Amino acid sequence: MNRYTLLLAVGALSLSGCVAGPPPEVATPAPELPQSFYYSPDTATAGSLEALLPQDDPAFIALSAQALSASPTLAEAAARIEQARAGADRAGAERLPNIGANASVTGQRTNPAQFSSNLPPGISFDTERVSYGANLTARWDPDIFGRLRAQERAALARVDAADANARGVRNALLGEIAASVIDWRTLDRRQAAIENDLAAADELARLAGVRERAGIAPGFDRVRAESSASTSRSRLAALESERVRLVGRLVTLTAQPAPEVRTALAQAAPALGQPIASATLPSALLVNRPDVLAAAATLSAEDAELAAAARRRFPVFDLSAAVGLLAFGIGDLFDSQSVVGTLAASVAAPLLDFGRISAEIDAAAASKKAAFEAYRGAVYSALGDAEAAYGLVASTDAEAAAARNEAANLQRAARLAETRQNAGLADFLTVLEARRAADASGERAAAAEGRARRARVLLWQALGGSGS
Numbered sequence: 283m284n285r286y287t288l289l290l291a292v293g294a295l296s297l298s299g300c301v302a303g304p305p306p307e308v309a310t311p312a313p314e315l316p317q318s319f320y321y322s323p324d325t326a327t328a329g330s331l332e333a334l335l336p337q338d339d340p341a342f343i344a345l346s347a348q349a350l351s352a353s354p355t356l357a358e359a360a361a362r363i364e365q366a367r368a369g370a371d372r373a374g375a376e377r378l379p380n381i382g383a384n385a386s387v388t389g390q391r392t393n394p395a396q397f398s399s400n401l402p403p404g405i406s407f408d409t410e411r412v413s414y415g416a417n418l419t420a421r422w423d424p425d426i427f428g429r430l431r432a433q434e435r436a437a438l439a440r441v442d443a444a445d446a447n448a449r450g451v452r453n454a455l456l457g458e459i460a461a462s463v464i465d466w467r468t469l470d471r472r473q474a475a476i477e478n479d480l481a482a483a484d485e486l487a488r489l490a491g492v493r494e495r496a497g498i499a500p501g502f503d504r505v506r507a508e509s510s511a512s513t514s515r516s517r518l519a520a521l522e523s524e525r526v527r528l529v530g531r532l533v534t535l536t537a538q539p540a541p542e543v544r545t546a547l548a549q550a551a552p553a554l555g556q557p558i559a560s561a562t563l564p565s566a567l568l569v570n571r572p573d574v575l576a577a578a579a580t581l582s583a584e585d586a587e588l589a590a591a592a593r594r595r596f597p598v599f600d601l602s603a604a605v606g607l608l609a610f611g612i613g614d615l616f617d618s619q620s621v622v623g624t625l626a627a628s629v630a631a632p633l634l635d636f637g638r639i640s641a642e643i644d645a646a647a648a649s650k651k652a653a654f655e656a657y658r659g660a661v662y663s664a665l666g667d668a669e670a671a672y673g674l675v676a677s678t679d680a681e682a683a684a685a686r687n688e689a690a691n692l693q694r695a696a697r698l699a700e701t702r703q704n705a706g707l708a709d710f711l712t713v714l715e716a717r718r719a720a721d722a723s724g725e726r727a728a729a730a731e732g733r734a735r736r737a738r739v740l741l742w743q744a745l746g747g748s749g750s
Contacts, residue, residue: 306647308588310581310654313661315564321672322561329558334742335460336735340549342463345536348546349455352537356455359448366437366444373437377430379422388413414615417606424601429593436586443579450572453747458535460739462528467551468732469521469528475724476518482696483511486717493710503710510718517725556682556734559675562745567664570746577653577660584646584653591646594639597631664744671737671744678734685730689723696720 336342350356391410425431490504532543568574605623609615632639699716702708 306644308585308647308650308654310585310650310657313658315567315661315665317563319562319564319669319672321669321676323559323672323676324561329560331560331562331742331745332748333557334560334738335456336463336552338552339463339467341466341546341551342460344546344549345459345463345532345538345543346456348538348542349459349536350452353455353535354537355451356448359444359451363441363444363448366441370434370437370441373430373434377423377425377434379420382419383417384419385416386414388415411610413608413610414612415606415608416615417604419602419604421600421602424599426599427593427596429590429596429598432586432590432593436583436590439579439583439586443576443583446572446576446579449747450576453572453743455535456747457739457743459532460742461736462532462535463547464732464735464739466525466528466547467554468728468735469524470551471554471728471731472725473518473521475728476514476521476722478724479721480511480514480518482717483507483514483721486714487511490710490714503714506714510714510721514721517722554731554735556679556731557738559672559738559741560745564665564668567668567746568661571660571664572746574657574660574664577657581650581653581657584650588643588646588650591639591643594642595632597629600628600630602626602628667744668741671741674737675734675741678730678737682727682730682734685723685727689720689727692716692720692723 389410389412423430487504487507487510490507494501494504529540529543529547532538532547533540536543562570568578603623603625605621607615607620608622609617609620614620696713696716696719699708699713703710703713
């Protein structure tokens with residue numbers, strides 16, 4: 283009989299390996315990237331990545347420090363890391379023995395009739411008794427086929443994904459603050475340019491008024507000069523709404539009240555400069571971009587989950603032991619005869635599950651496919667962001683250079699018109715038209731410089747930002 287039982291057990295274990303077929307192969311080829319960026323700058327003149335941020339601006343230094351210490355978004359990302367680490371600790375603990383202890387007091391009453399009433403003379407038993415017990419228990423799954431190890435690998439990979447996501451949140455936070463500070467400094471330069479236009483328009487209006495009162499020019503010249511001044515005042519007033527929007531954004535990013543944000547922004551601005559764009563290779567995005575790293579870690583986690591699901595086809599071995607005390611009187615609890623114990627080994631395997639495990643394996647394989655496509659999407663999104671950022675730096679630099687040249691030429695033309703008018707070689711209308719053409723050219727140049735500076739922040743983010 284024992285032989286037949288053994289054969290039946292061996293057959294059951296053999297069939298259990300056929301509950302589901304081998305897990306499906308999910309191809310994950312490395313994405314093909316170009317050798318270089320199309321818009322990448324000359325490597326001989328490339329600058330550093332960190333220089334792309336306004337590191338010399340005291341407002342950025344103060345606001346970024348406040349954000350890193352108090353931002354709710356960053357704190358939430360840090361909590362996600364702690365959550366993932368706790369999951370990894372739990373997965374690792376599942377591979378270790380589970381040791382426990384228990385104690386009990388049990389009262390039992392027995393009906394004598396269940397043993398018949400015809401007992402031999404002199405034989406009796408207690409119908410009521412109380413037992414006292416205390417035990418140490420241990421249980422361990424040796425994980426022969428590696429299911430628990432695979433689950434631990436998946437949990438550790440999710441820690442890496444959470445860490446990469448937190449780094450991405452940090453970079454986005456610093457990038458938003460840097461862009462807002464640059465926008466604020468750009469507003470200051472635009473304001474200075476508009477104030478210069480306003481001063482010139484007011485002076486023309488004053489001269490036109492003098493000429494009108496002297497009877498040597500019609501009142502129309504004065505009206506046109508005053509309308510030009512009114513236009514400058516309107517542009518100047520519109521800047522305040524942009525400042526309000528920037529303060530609101532920085533309050534959200536830094537979790538600081540508006541007065542503290544305004545105090546930081548009131549610090550003196552450094553000299554305007556355009557850092558040289560840093561050069562790198564597309565392959566560097568695979569190790570520098572937080573979103574790519576997070577997608578890669580998620581893919582690793584899904585691969586481990588697929589391995590764990592596939593190992594559910596195999597038997598699970600379980601070792602358990604218990605040692606303790608059992609007595610029917612409290613005084614006998616620590617007697618040597620009260621020591622009891624058990625030692626057991628068991629094995630359980632699926633035999634016929636009607637496709638449950640196969641479905642779980644297919645679901646895990648589909649999750650891995652989705653994670654791989656998400657990884658490919660992150661890689662090519664990073665590539666597109668970097669190409670666009672490099673191109674944006676080049677185009678905004680060209681735009682800023684053209685705007686500066688335009689402003690210089692128009693301002694020189696306005697000055698020459700005034701000189702010719704003072705020499706009697708041009709009429710007042712020519713001066714007014716030259717001044718109107720020069721109006722806003724300085725503001726456009728300041729705005730173009732701001733866009734060029736802002737493009738460098740986008741490049742910093744596109745290349746992966748800070749490493750820690």
